Amino acid sequence: MKVIQEVLPDSQVGLEIEIPSEMSQKTYDKVLQQMMRTINIPGFRKGKVPKPVFLQRVGIPQFKAAVLEELVQSAVDQAIKQENIDAIGNYQLKSDFEALLSQYEPTQGLTLQVSVDVPPRVTLKQYKDLTVQAEEILPDLEQVDKTLERYQSNLAxxxxxxxxxxxxxxxxxxxxxxxxxxxxxxxxxxxxxxxxxxxxxxxxxxxxxxxxxxxxxxxxxxxxxxxxxxxxxxxxxxxxxxxxxxxxxxxxxxxxxLPDLDDDFAQEVSEYETIAELRASLEERYTKEATDRTQTNKNEALINALVEHLDAEIPNTLIQREVDFLLTQTIMQFSRQGIDVNKLLTREIVDNMRKQARPEAVDRLKRTLALGEVAKQEGISVDDDALEAKVEETMAEIEDVNQIDPERLVQVLKEELLQEKILTWLEGVNTVELVPEGSLKKADEEAAADADEPEDVAAENAVVDVDATAAE
Structure with missing residues (x-):
């Protein structure tokens, strides 16, 4: 079977497929036999319906359409296999189906055009020697006193x-x-x-x-x-x-x-013997939370920088899968809140939710692709021993393991470990500058305000600056 390939945008491959007459006739006979074996026509035993009677009952146009659908699917599957194309999702028929139907004859060949999605074409222009800024979160040890006050209030x-x-x-x-x-x-x-x-x-x-x-x-x-x-x-x-x-x-x-903040109090509200130990544990907890938030900010800054240097053609199949995932998460959240999703989610609302989720889906895919390209270029992978240890640790923390899909759990944990390993490597080959908490958000807000400033106001400010310079 002759196949001509064409590289298309958005990680698609176009295929022009010449279907030989032998394949066309074989598919015609196959579909005819399948449908004749299953159709029920009064006065005839199943599977014993004469061909003319069958075609009269079903209708020749409808039958030819069924044959053509089977023929196109078989031809595309064979072409993908023959050309070693790493296709994802189903094909998109570029030829007009009605035109193909009018041309189709089982004894003759047929030429059609389709496109298939393939894995994203990714180029990461730079991922080393970057300089990024991340907000440093300092521990708020006043939370220790506030927490103890809350414990006191509960026992008051x-x-x-x-x-x-x-x-x-x-x-x-x-x-x-x-x-x-x-x-x-x-x-x-x-x-x-x-x-x-x-x-x-x-x-x-x-x-x-x-x-x-x-x-x-x-x-x-x-x-x-x-x-x-x-x-x-x-x-x-x-x-x-x-x-x-x-x-x-x-x-x-x-x-x-309120009860006194003494050792007896510590023993009543915690596992610690003394109030000093309870305070120390709370200080450690809030210090760790601040450290973790700082690390999250560093990771976000590195990923955002990668995405800025990423060129990626993302096929619609992957985007739709990610949109479906986000939509499912939202629906599950509604259900947990006791909302009857069957009454709430009309077709129009679901369509709007899909549109709103698409930008987030694209952003999530870009982040994943950027990290994946770093792992590919640098040969970063997860050790089997580390993965096995993580799985065992996680399973030990799960109360009802029967509700867990083991294969899915392994996949999720492997992705988490790989991301941690990539981000650790990235932090080592790039520069992360820590800045005070809130400073980046303030800078973004000021930049947005400047961008929204009316042109006449900006022009007026410019005139003032020029006049001031002249006065000097």
Missing amino acids: TLVPVEDRPSQMGDIAVIDFVGKVQDESGEWEAFEGGSAEDFQVELSEGRFIPGFIEGIAGMALEESKDLEISFPDDYSQPDLAGKPALFSITLKEIKEKE
Whole structure:
């Protein structure tokens, strides 16, 4: 079978295939026998239907279309094998199918054009001697005290208070009735807006703005009406932005009596014997978290630099696979949140989700291809012993191993280890400059603001600069 290849953009190969008459006739006979064996026609036993009756029932155009589809698929498969083409995904027919159908005769040859996706064509122009910047995350050891305070609060004893008004930090027990103002200005109760013996901690960030602050300062058995408004971005659209009136009665005030930060406390909230050991473990934890975040920033900076030096033609087949993966992840997340995806995801919504996911899919593929090209050029691979040890370590941490696909687990861990090895190698042959946390984000925001500056304002600034220079 004669095949002419053509290199196409986006990692595609075009194929012009000349199908010989022998293959055409053989496919015709094969499809005819298969369909005649399976068709049911009243008055005839299955497999014993005469050819003229079969063609009359099925229709010659429909039958020829079925033969042509089989012939094209067989020809493409044979051409790919014959030419040793590393094809991914299915073929795309470039010839007009209706035109081929009108030309097709089982005793004659046929010429058709198709394209197939092949692995990405990748060029990484530079991956050594790069200089990148990454934000350094310093440990915030104030988190140690905040964590200990949270542990204290969890173990606090609630002591009734009768000799003073409520204040921030107290626990208040209240009755309240909430109403919202409708379009006519009338106050009406709303679902979930009332409760009795409701216990609430008087701390910022709880409930809608003004509710907690309105309770602070109330005396025991005091009642008051509190007029506030729901935020415009409130989670319940029917309440968002509406004025609200809460009638509140303060029934109890309790203050927290915190336990001492001593060795007994450490033993109760942790595995450590002393408060000093607990503090040290927390300091180590937050230091490690900062170190890990810094390393993540370094890795991101290196990968971003690689992508900037990457030329890659990515076939649509791979992009669609990555889009499908991202879409599946999103749907699974919806399901875990208790959302009925069958009702939520209409065809239009899914199509929009695919469009929105495509840029992220392309970006993810570019990052993977860039790292893969480094591994290819430098011969970086994962040792079998290291992989086996990682698999054993991971399996030991999994409670129900029966729910794990062992082959998939090995694949994922191998990819993780390979990426770690590549990034370690890259850090050794490139320069990573550490800069203060937030500085790169600030620089990006300033650059974006400059890019968005109206031309007339930019021109005005330029005139001012020229005038100032002239004045000097």
